[in-house]
Amino acid sequence: MLNRKLFKNARLLDPSTGLDQIGSVLIRDGKIEDIGPKVFIDTTQEDIEVEDCGGKCIAPGLVDMRVTTGEPGSGHLETLETVSKAAVAGGITTIVCLPNTEPVIDDMALLEFIERRGAEVGLINIKSYAAATKGSLGEEMSELGLLYHAGAIGFTDGDKAISNPMVMRRLLSYSTVFNSIVLQHPEVADLVADGVMSEGLTATRLGLSGIPPVAEVIMIERDLRLVELTGGRYHVSRVTTKAGIEAIRKAKKSGLSVTCDTAPHYFALNEDAVIDYRTFAKVSPPLRSEIDRIAVLEGIEDGTIDAIASDHTPRDQDSKRLPFDQAAFGVVGLETLLCVTLEAVHNGSVSLLKALGAVTVNPSKILGLEAGELIAGRDADFVIFDMSVAGRIQAENFYSKCKNSPFDGRPVQGRVLKTIRSGKVVFDSNPIG
């Protein structure tokens, strides 16, 4: 039989089992057949393709739990095809799309559309959230049950906070029927008002209106009370402040069903990245102070922050080359997720398996996906990467249609060599050699 392939002499890294050892992965028909330091194969029996990884790392294909695409509605920004190409270039084999498309994904037909288009492209596993409220207007609950059965991974209004506490209460309460999860954009909109960056000295110097950091913790603390009341499953999307992380840490200790993620820019950059009115560093929630940045790293290391998502938000030049006030929020991140996360490992802030867990098994477990683990019987989704090779991020080389990265030109260590999805090489950084 063909379709068996052995990747040998690799540093196997699986955060789900704590595996960090030189070994091999054997795949058959798109599944992992065996993995470990000693994989038995009888080469006399059959002809097996063998690839020597030369000691490079193999980790589960990354799971990115927060991706904005342009499909449907804004294909000029990103299609499911370009998003897939960008994802595999970043070692990502599973993405979960936000419902804030045009139209908003609050209907079963739209979920089916995403699934069908994703399968057509066929490079990665594409899942989608559904809008928590109809049209993401924050007023009426979407058809959670129908959407859940149509494949919605969770419920969120994307980059809009679910502001009305009554709506939030009902969402958390009703979603327990399916044991589904509600994801919140943690900001009190009235406190954000017309703010464009984090409040503080830098905003004052630049004459930009500030977003007070307390806007985050107030929303998180309110919601945690509702979680306590309803027993719902609650996830904070992009926690960015020390106070917000502290609130979640406490809630976890007291046993509440709460999880959270952050994004690489919240631990690799601080508010000073917007000095000179750099609109490519304009994100929502905004980049915070150095104290908050360090708190995010500590949160990842101690497990308070479960996941790191790219928060990939494609924006074209026209929406970024504007005065700061008018420029759009958001950065692309699929192709920099792994290398910027590895930066936190290289500088000693986060251990390697912790960091990898935050981009593989943790988001997968939170969302109930079968991904992010190197286990026999699972789809052979993994990434081969070089931990230490030095290079620079070059946005112009991105597969993503949009190049709005705040990391353009940043020196990094670590590079994706190959991405394997269901046993097939879907990305090869060096296709000839």
Place this chain on the structure above:
Amino acid sequence: MALMTNPTDIQQENSPVYSYRHLLSIEGLSRFDIEKLLDLADEYVETNRQADKKHAILRGRTLINMFFENSTRTRTSFELAGKRLGGDVINMSVSSSSIKKGETLIDTAMTLNAMHPDVLVVRHADSGSVHLLAEKVNCSVINAGDGSHEHPTQALLDALAIRRRLGRGLEGLIVAICGDIAHSRVARSNIHLLSIMGARVRAVAPPTLIPEGLERLGVEVHHNMSSGLKDADIIMMLRLQTERMKGSYVPSIREYYELYGLNSNKLKMAKPDALIMHPGPMNRGVEIDSELADDIDRSLIREQVEMGVAVRMACLQALVDNQTVPWAKNQS
């Protein structure tokens, strides 16, 4: 370190008054840069008082005034400055520009750039917009006010007005800046300039109008007028910028006037010879009592307007001189 040379000497010697390509902010300038600009402006104050005010420094040069926000005094002041230096001045106002037709700021800048102006004077409602525009054009750019960020020529003319009236530098002066600091570009430019020149700066306003982190710029923050004005040498009043406010920052105009408006009673807290300034336009009965504004002995308000033309002539000359020398730095 006053450098007493007259404008024509400077041209002949080709020595730098100011070594940057643009004038976008006070932050980043040195005391030396500021003093040289003020010295040059001093010369122009004198020539502006003569019957023949015309110079040839800008002859053959084109100055475009681009005002995306309404302005009377600043625009007129730049226009006069340009004309008195012998330049060709064109005024573009937002109502007649294509910005209203959806053209972006950068497109407009590129279009104007293709007409080869020598200096663009820009006012815009968004902080940082003049900075953005300056990155895209080949000529020099003067920031005539961007959002709540900076208004450098205003701070320079304020400094010149103080310097001339007091006949001394600004070191050690206690300057109280009162009112809507949060939305004020004049306040930010003045805070930087006064600090650079060694003055002690106070910000006096209700907490809702003090931006976060202001004290870290070296400013003493006061929330009531009596402590804020105590022993002040200079009182700078600011206008309530209601057009930039979203929501209510003060309960009412009458409460604001009562607590933070400048009247003769509150003025008693300051030094007996304290001077009053206002960048204009004034709201009489909101932030300042009408009588005080008109008090020739105490008020510098009219001098501020006069200094405005001279300071802008100095800035224009400095930038245009710079365009002929290769070492002009890119920013600021």
